[in-house]
Amino acid sequence: MKIRYLHTMVRVKDLDATTAFFELLGLEKTRHDDFEKGRFTLVFMAPPGQPECPVELTWNWDGDEGLPSDSRHFGHIAYEVEDIYAMCRHLQANGVTINRPPRDGRMAFVRSPDNISIELLQAGEPKAPEEPWASMENTGHW
Amino acid sequence: MKIRYLHTMVRVKDLDATTAFFELLGLEKTRHDDFEKGRFTLVFMAPPGQPECPVELTWNWDGDEGLPSDSRHFGHIAYEVEDIYAMCRHLQANGVTINRPPRDGRMAFVRSPDNISIELLQAGEPKAPEEPWASMENTGHW
Numbered sequence: 001m002k003i004r005y006l007h008t009m010v011r012v013k014d015l016d017a018t019t020a021f022f023e024l025l026g027l028e029k030t031r032h033d034d035f036e037k038g039r040f041t042l043v044f045m046a047p048p049g050q051p052e053c054p055v056e057l058t059w060n061w062d063g064d065e066g067l068p069s070d071s072r073h074f075g076h077i078a079y080e081v082e083d084i085y086a087m088c089r090h091l092q093a094n095g096v097t098i099n100r101p102p103r104d105g106r107m108a109f110v111r112s113p114d115n116i117s118i119e120l121l122q123a124g125e126p127k128a129p130e131e132p133w134a135s136m137e138n139t140g141h142w
Numbered sequence: 143m144k145i146r147y148l149h150t151m152v153r154v155k156d157l158d159a160t161t162a163f164f165e166l167l168g169l170e171k172t173r174h175d176d177f178e179k180g181r182f183t184l185v186f187m188a189p190p191g192q193p194e195c196p197v198e199l200t201w202n203w204d205g206d207e208g209l210p211s212d213s214r215h216f217g218h219i220a221y222e223v224e225d226i227y228a229m230c231r232h233l234q235a236n237g238v239t240i241n242r243p244p245r246d247g248r249m250a251f252v253r254s255p256d257n258i259s260i261e262l263l264q265a266g267e268p269k270a271p272e273e274p275w276a277s278m279e280n281t282g283h284w
Contacts, residue, residue, distance in 0.1 A: 002224040003168040005188070005195035006263060008150040009217030026145040046147070053147035053195055058217055071213030073256045075151030075200055082144040114215045121148060 007044065007056040008077055010116050013067040015041060015059040017113040022055065024094050025079060025087075025118070030054055047079065068114035076109070076117035076142070084108055084122040085130055101136035105129055109142035117142045149186065149198040150219055152258050155209040157183060157201040159255040164197065166236050167221060167229075167260070172196055189221065210256035218251070218259035218284070226250055226264040227272055243278035247271055251284035259284045 012018040019029065022045045030051050031044035039061040046054040055077060081087045084102045091110055092098055100109035105127035108120045154160040161171070164187045172193050173186040181203040188196035197219060223229045226244045233252055234240055242251035247269035250262045 002265070003189045003229075004222040004265070005192050006220035006222050006261075008219055009261070011215055011217050047145045050147050050194075052192075056217065056220070064214060066214040069213055069215050071211055071216065072206060072208040073153055073211045073258060074213065074216030075153050075198065077150055078148035078198070080146040080148050087145075116215060119148075119151070123144070123146070 005052070007054045009056040009058055010077075010112070010114065011058045011060070011064050011067055012112075012114050013059075013064060014113055015043065015057065018057055018059075019043060019045070021096070021112050022057075024091055024096065026081075027055070070115050074116075076119045078119040078121060080121050080123045082123055083127075084120055085127060085133060087120055088133065097139050098133075098136070099139050099142040101133045101138070102127075103129065103134050103136065105133075111140075111142060147194070149196045151198040151200055152219075152254070152256065153200045153202070153206050153209060154254075154256050155201075155206060156255055157185065157199065160199055160201075161185060161187070163238070163254050164199075166233055166238065168223075169197070212257050216258075218261045220261040220263060222263050222265045224265055225269070226262055227269060227275060229262055230275065239281050240275075240278070241281050241284040243275045243280070244269075245271065245276050245278065247275075253282075253284060 027045040030046050033042045041059045043057040044054040088098050088108055096110050102108040106122045110118050169187040172188050175184045183201045185199040186196040230240050230250055238252050244250040248264045252260050
């Protein structure tokens with residue numbers, strides 16, 4: 001019995017805010033469908049060159065109870081990045097809290113506008129420790 | 143700035159139960175790492191031929207508060223399947239509740255042991271409506 005991965009879906013409260021967040025990360029919109037009858041919109045965003053690995057954003061026009069919320073059973077969506085310091089600087093400059101700074105030059109965590117935990121991993125070998133990250137404390141949890 | 147998708151992570155309460163669930167779906171274990179010091183295990187499982195699209199199962203040996211839990215901000219993990227009726231029969235025969243039966247021959251939802259919502263989509267065209275699915279009611283939500 002064949003099976004094929006399609007996407008990871010997350011619900012969003014503010015589609016523009018979330019689309020902007022994933023664009024900050026470097027993802028591109030690969031599909032946008034408005035469903036008038038069901039009153040919802042689906043937006044697919046994927047890393048360039050990886051259209052087969054999208055995150056699907058579901059936006060219910062009339063709101064979605066409990067968003068943004070936190071929970072434990074969903075872990076995170078992970079992305080590998082070319083330069084984890086540059087990415088964290090870029091996100092921070094755009095108002096994103098670096099919940100788990102890349103003190104080790106290897107791993108960081110941030111949150112989407114709906115508290116979806118996003119893991120960032122340095123491609124290849126970890127980078128040498130570098131300020132301000134090396135001595136930056138955690139903020140919240142992720 | 144390059145970015146590459148790595149995995150979707152979900153936390154699990156019972157690693158054996160969850161591994162068995164994803165094996166029922168047809169996923170294969172691609173990596174298993176035990177971390178003695180941190181007292182946790184990571185298991186990666188992916189569809190055959192799609193090692194780049196794994197789900198990462200995180201099992202904390204000393205338990206994980208609030209698992210299994212339900213939440214709204216995480217949506218689901220989606221998989222395309224060759225025969226949605228055969229897959230649902232197979233899952234049901236193994237004790238999995240079909241929360242949203244494939245009444246339309248196209249889409250079904252089930253839950254992992256930790257209530258992670260899993261979407262199943264028929265590859266290609268929808269199948270013709272078929273009993274018992276066509277008249278089966280929903281169970282719970284997903």
